[in-house]
Amino acid sequence: MIDINFVRENPDLVAKGSMQKGIKVDIGKLLILDEHRRDLLNQIDSVRQERNQVAQASSGKKPDTEQQARGQQLKAKLTQLESDFKEADKDFLKLLRAVPNMPLEDVPIGDSEDENVVYKTGGNPPQFSFTPLSHQEIGEKLDLIDKVRAAKIAGSRFVYLKADLVRLQFAIIAFVINELGNKEVIAKLIADNHLNIPNHPFVPVLPPALLKTAPYEASARLNAEETTYKIEQDDLWLNASAEHTLCTMFMDEVLPKDELPLRFIGYSTSFRREAGSYGKDFEGILRLHQFDKLEMEVFSTAESGLEEHKLLVAIQEHLVSSLGLPYQIMNKCTFDIGKPNARGVDINTWFPSQQLYRETHSADYLTDYQTRDLKIRTRSDNNKLELVHTNDATAFAFSRILAAIMENYQDQDGHFNVPPVLVPYLGGQVKI
RNA sequence: GGAGAGGUACCGAAGUGGUCGUAACGGGGCGGUCUCGAAAACCGCUGUACGGGCAACUGUACCGAGGGUUCGAAUCCCUCCCUCUCCGCCA
Numbered sequence: 001m002i003d004i005n006f007v008r009e010n011p012d013l014v015a016k017g018s019m020q021k022g023i024k025v026d027i028g029k030l031l032i033l034d035e036h037r038r039d040l041l042n043q044i045d046s047v048r049q050e051r052n053q054v055a056q057a058s059s060g061k062k063p064d065t066e067q068q069a070r071g072q073q074l075k076a077k078l079t080q081l082e083s084d085f086k087e088a089d090k091d092f093l094k095l096l097r098a099v100p101n102m103p104l105e106d107v108p109i110g111d112s113e114d115e116n117v118v119y120k121t122g123g124n125p126p127q128f129s130f131t132p133l134s135h136q137e138i139g140e141k142l143d144l145i146d147k148v149r150a151a152k153i154a155g156s157r158f159v160y161l162k163a164d165l166v167r168l169q170f171a172i173i174a175f176v177i178n179e180l181g182n183k184e185v186i187a188k189l190i191a192d193n194h195l196n197i198p199n200h201p202f203v204p205v206l207p208p209a210l211l212k213t214a215p216y217e218a219s220a221r222l223n224a225e226e227t228t229y230k231i232e233q234d235d236l237w238l239n240a241s242a243e244h245t246l247c248t249m250f251m252d253e254v255l256p257k258d259e260l261p262l263r264f265i266g267y268s269t270s271f272r273r274e275a276g277s278y279g280k281d282f283e284g285i286l287r288l289h290q291f292d293k294l295e296m297e298v299f300s301t302a303e304s305g306l307e308e309h310k311l312l313v314a315i316q317e318h319l320v321s322s323l324g325l326p327y328q329i330m331n332k333c334t335f336d337i338g339k340p341n342a343r344g345v346d347i348n349t350w351f352p353s354q355q356l357y358r359e360t361h362s363a364d365y366l367t368d369y370q371t372r373d374l375k376i377r378t379r380s381d382n383n384k385l386e387l388v389h390t391n392d393a394t395a396f397a398f399s400r401i402l403a404a405i406m407e408n409y410q411d412q413d414g415h416f417n418v419p420p421v422l423v424p425y426l427g428g429q430v431k432i
Numbered sequence: 433g434g435a436g437a438g439g440u441a442c443c444g445a446a447g448u449g450g451u452c453g454u455a456a457c458g459g460g461g462c463g464g465u466c467u468c469g470a471a472a473a474c475c476g477c478u479g480u481a482c483g484g485g486c487a488a489c490u491g492u493a494c495c496g497a498g499g500g501u502u503c504g505a506a507u508c509c510c511u512c513c514c515u516c517u518c519c520g521c522c523a
Binding site: 002041042044046048049051052054055056058067068069070071072074075195213214235375427 | 450451452459481482483491492497502503504507512513518
């Protein structure tokens with residue numbers, strides 16, 4: 001969540017930033033609730049102060065009737081005030097959490113996704129001498145994708161992925177973990193992009209796939225209405241991305257500054273209800289209720305947060321171009337970056353069957369928006385506690401990137417080639 | 433799932449209704465004395481959040497979490513979470 005002190009000092013700026021993101025919040029009301037809440041807190045503090053004094057005065061001996069009567073009075077008053085405060089605090093927190101993170105200055109201002117700015121295109125869409133098939137058609141022909149049986153078992157938007165497509169996925173996982181675990185690869189990307197941050201490698205993580213309400217809410221990533229599945233008999237939700245269990249990993253901790261940045265590459269199955277997307281992308285495996293994802297997560301100081309964001313985008317580009325896929329990189333505008341983001345970049349990959357670049361990657365810079373609530377901090381050089389900054393970014397989102405490979409590398413005979421960089425990871429196999 | 437033990441500050445650990453959470457004691461860390469320097473020894477310091485104040489400073493809260501009893505709770509009661517041991521089940 002955002003810093004209430006910042007809202008108090010800059011109410012107009014916060015209102016403007018929220019508006020640019022297309023998020024309606026009543027900042028005036030928030031400040032009134034804040035005032036009310038603090039007023040109650042002050043009253044509570046002074047009643048408690050007197051209660052403590054009364055208790056101390058009679059300590060060690062039996063209180064006289066006057067002390068006891070005063071104590072009872074104070075108790076009644078305190079009970080009332082505390083219940084008022086609880087109510088006020090709840091309303092306040094709800095509204096405060098509704099306030100989005102402020103966009104950074106270089107984020108394009110826009111009120112629809114049409115205002116996103118493509119600033120780089122890489123690779124060339126393949127030219128086919130035949131009409132290219134969709135990944136669904138290729139997958140069915142080669143018996144790699146079975147949605148019919150999956151629907152029988154789990155319903156729509158589920159899939160059985162099979163055979164060489166599964167081997168391809170595991171090859172990509174091994175490739176990514178090797179690349180991101182290689183200090184030289186990281187150092188080169190840092191140098192090529194003129195960044196000034198350490199070359200710490202990414203530590204691979206298999207995180208839990210479920211998490212409790214409290215950390216999920218604090219992460220600013222719980223979207224109960226549209227996205228997130230709830231386990232009813234326990235206080236648990238199915239994660240919608242490994243990011244959700246990675247960014248919460250250090251909740252309530254103080255991270256040693258000399259270990260920052262901490263970089264992780266997590267692999268997890270992700271679950272999404274897709275409640276708002278009926279009818280969208282029903283063909284193929286582009287939008288499923290369940291998919292696997294390799295996700296990068298970085299904890300850094302405030303000073304280097306933006307550079308970490310740029311590094312993550314550079315890594316994404318490196319990974320996509322390593323697979324030889326045509327892509328474009330897009331600066332998302334204020335409307336599209338999302339509530340917790342200060343900055344957001346997407347990579348879109350070319351899908352020949354749709355003649356479109358489709359979103360396959362996103363990189364999110366959340367500044368201290370998550371860590372304020374999650375209480376993830378570090379010690380500054382003058383020994384003060386300060387909030388850590390978080391970045392998260394897709395390395396590869398599985399069903400989508402498999403689909404992109406199938407379509408871009410397809411042959412006239414209905415098969416597709418293995419991207420050369422992955423051939424060693426498939427034991428020399430060049431074609432599927 | 434059953435039985436038992438436990439969750440107190442950076443770590444270990446005492447505290448079972450009334451001089452108080454910087455919370456005994458031990459260790460660690462920081463500063464000082466001593467030393468050419470270091471070790472040892474000795475002395476001092478050693479949390480977080482929120483509020484008030486220009487500031488010095490000051491108030492409140494925090495002993496796993498949330499409720500309750502009481503004039504007063506780390507200490508009593510209830511619910512939940514987590515850790516450990518044993519049994520059961522299981523990959």
